Amino acid sequence: AQSVTQLGSHVSVSEGALVLLRCNYSSSVPPYLFWYVQYPNQGLQLLLKYTSAATLVKGINGFEAEFKKSETSFHLTKPSAHMSDAAEYFCAVTSYSSASKIIFGSGTRLSIRP
Amino acid sequence: SQTIHQWPATLVQPVGSPLSLECTVEGTSNPNLYWYRQAAGRGLQLLFYSVGIGQISSEVPQNLSASRPQDRQFILSSKKLLLSDSGFYLCAWSVGVGTEAFFGQGTRLTVV
Numbered sequence: 362a363q364s365v366t367q368l369g370s371h372v373s374v375s376e377g378a379l380v381l382l383r384c385n386y387s388s389s390v391p392p393y394l395f396w397y398v399q400y401p402n403q404g405l406q407l408l409l410k411y412t413s414a415a416t417l418v419k420g421i422n423g424f425e426a427e428f429k430k431s432e433t434s435f436h437l438t439k440p441s442a443h444m445s446d447a448a449e450y451f452c453a454v455t456s457y458s459s460a461s462k463i464i465f466g467s468g469t470r471l472s473i474r475p
Numbered sequence: 476s477q478t479i480h481q482w483p484a485t486l487v488q489p490v491g492s493p494l495s496l497e498c499t500v501e502g503t504s505n506p507n508l509y510w511y512r513q514a515a516g517r518g519l520q521l522l523f524y525s526v527g528i529g530q531i532s533s534e535v536p537q538n539l540s541a542s543r544p545q546d547r548q549f550i551l552s553s554k555k556l557l558l559s560d561s562g563f564y565l566c567a568w569s570v571g572v573g574t575e576a577f578f579g580q581g582t583r584l585t586v587v
Contacts, residue, residue, distance in 0.1 A: 367518075393573045404481075404565055404578035405519075412573065451519060453576075461507045461526050461572050462534075467518035 363388045363459055365452045367466035375474045380424075380439040382469050384452035387433065394435045395453040396426055399468075405451060411435060422446070447473045477502035481566045481579030488586055494539075494553040496582050498566030501547065506568040508549040509576060510541055513563040525549060561586045 368383040386392055393412050397405040409420025416428040426437045435452060452466040481498045488494060500506050510522040521534045523541035531541050538557050542550045549566060563583050567576040 395575050397578075402563075402581070402583065404580045405567075405576075407575050407577070410575050455573060457573050459572070460532070461569065462521060462524060462532075463509065463567075463569070463576050464521060465511070465519035 363392065363454050363456060363462075363464050365394075365454050365464060365466040367450075367452050367469050369469055370467065371470045371472065373472040373474060374442050376444055377441050380437070380442045380446065380471065382437040382450050382452075382471065384426075384435045384437065384466060385433050386435060386452075386454045388454060388456055390456045390458045392454050392456050394426075394428065395455075395463075396420065396424070396435075396437050397451045397453065397465075398422075399449045399451065408437070408450075442471075442473050444473050444475070447471055477568075477577065479566065479568055479577060479579045481582060483582060484580065485583045486585070488556050488584065490558055490586055491555045494551070494556055494560070494584070496551040496564055496566075496584075498549045498551075498579055499547055500568045503547070503568070503570065505546060506570060507572075507576075508543060508547075509567040509569075510549065510551050511565045511567065513565060513581075514561075519565065523551070556586045558586050560584065 364387045366385045395410045396408040409418045411428045419425045455463045478501045508525045511519045525543045565581045566579040569576045
């Protein structure tokens with residue numbers, strides 16, 4: 362079975378500081394990995410995805426993530442945080458063997474300090 | 476372009492009442508369809524997914540059921556709601572195995 366673990370339910374950074382949100386996955390087959398962002402009382406919006414091409418994936422709003430097979434990680438980063446980045450972030454995993462299931466982590470709430 | 480519609484946006488229902496949440500997708504054929512529930516501090520829990528008409532996979536035994544009467548329609552139901560059914564319900568679709576999901580705006584269900 363596949364799973365994702367997001368370390369830290371809440372992360373707080375200062376505006377302009379580096380954002381690092383952690384995601385580790387478990388999968389016995391090559392995974393496809395995603396990061397989503399959710400603003401209050403809204404659905405989820407795709408930030409970026411890894412589908413076995415380049416290991417460094419760039420997404421919207423200046424975010425990027427690096428797939429590291431040896432560490433089973435797919436951490437999300439942004440060099441300089443903006444106030445508008447305050448939201449909930451979810452990591453998700455699927456694969457060709459998952460019968461179309463997409464499994465999400467428990468989420469990390471990102472707060473930005475002025 | 477593809478769009479997903481989910482309604483209602485908010486719903487307050489008494490304990491023991493029935494539930495029907497509807498989700499429709501436009502602009503694509505034979506999508507994979509999903510129902511997720513989001514409870515405070517618990518992330519997104521996959522409830523049901525469907526890869527075709529009449530094909531429903533249930534992930535968690537619970538007081539809910541799902542149906543897919545048409546290719547692009549996915550319905551979440553309950554015969555008798557429990558307090559524990561309160562939460563934010565999200566419908567989503569994808570084009571196939573190994574692809575990302577696209578989400579509706581969600582339904583906030585409060586059971587009182």
